[in-house]
Amino acid sequence: MAAKVALSPGSQSQKVDSIFAKPLINQTLATPAKVFQFVQKCVDDGKTVNLFNEIKENIITNGLKYSLATGDWGKANATGTRAGVSQVLDRLTYASTLSHLRRLNSPIGREGKLAKPRQLHNSQWGMMCPAEILEGLACGLVKNLELMVYVTLGSAANPILEFLEWSTENFK
Known part of the structure; x- marks a missing residue:
């Protein structure tokens, strides 16, 4: 054991x-x-x-x-x-490299015929590109971040807490 x-x-x-x-x-x-x-x-x-x-x-x-x-x-x-x-990074062109780095892979089987997992959810609009879609079995299951999306890795909590304290009223 x-x-x-x-x-x-x-x-x-x-x-x-x-x-x-x-x-x-x-x-x-x-x-x-x-x-x-x-x-x-x-x-x-x-x-x-x-x-x-x-x-x-x-x-x-x-x-x-x-x-x-x-x-x-x-x-x-x-x-x-x-x-x-x-995976090996695709470096054929600069655009293909950016596309490969911004790719998100859904953990759903490719052989399923359901349409809902392949469509963009309402909360994904503005973050996932509706135009850049793969063809074939992975259609809609591999999504790409939009060009202007910026992913933050973390931020300090103090400015947010100060803003919340500043913008709320004292309800005592």
């Missing part, structure tokens, strides 16, 4: 953790029985216990190299791997 690693359930990247991090961390750590045998052998032989010999340090590096090289994230030849997570 392998050692299990519990990652925080409230993690923002919980999907990535479950697909990639958990299996690699569980592979990196040796089983408790093997660790116990190793410690017992060191104590019996009178040697110092060095647990760094029991940790496989190249598992995470090799896993990342494999995943970035093939695009398949997860264990090699195992169920639950996701194909096409990483």
Whole structure:
């Protein structure tokens, strides 16, 4: 039985953790029985216990190299791997590079014939481009950000709180 690693359930990247991090961390750590045998052998032989010999340090590096090289994230030849997570950047022209960087892929199967997931939702207008659509099975499932969309990575809360305090009345 392998050692299990519990990652925080409230993690923002919980999907990535479950697909990639958990299996690699569980592979990196040796089983408790093997660790116990190793410690017992060191104590019996009178040697110092060095647990760094029991940790496989190249598992995470090799896993990342494999995943970035093939695009398949997860264990090699195992169920639950996701194909096409990483792709080679299209650098044919500047416009195609920008289009490739602003592409959003819906996690819905291509073989479905439903029209609703392929249409733009009302909340997506102004952020998703209604004109740049792929043809074929991925029609409407791969969407592109509009040219003028700016994605923020985070902002300070103080200016927003000051604005809210300034614009509200005191209702005491």
